[in-house]
Amino acid sequence: MSKLSFEIFCIENYADKKNRESCQVYRQFKDEGLLDLLRSDYEDLHGMGMEYMVSFCEDYLGEKTV
Numbered sequence: 001m002s003k004l005s006f007e008i009f010c011i012e013n014y015a016d017k018k019n020r021e022s023c024q025v026y027r028q029f030k031d032e033g034l035l036d037l038l039r040s041d042y043e044d045l046h047g048m049g050m051e052y053m054v055s056f057c058e059d060y061l062g063e064k065t066v
Contacts, residue, residue: 001046003038003042003046006046007038007039010053010057011025013050013054014029014053014057014058018063028061032061034057034061
């Protein structure tokens with residue numbers, strides 16, 4: 001999986017879980033620095049599953065719901 005495909009995977013799955021538009025999630029990821037983190041830590045993160053990545057993004061953005 002390329003870095004771009006991985007970023008899209010994270011954005012689309014997060015948007016789906018949060019019931020938001022992908023373009024809104026992209027902007028949030030970019031503004032909060034999450035896209036940069038996904039790029040820089042690609043080697044460590046790209047093998048993780050969808051549930052883990054959505055949880056990782058929630059934790060990073062401080063949006064974990066209880």
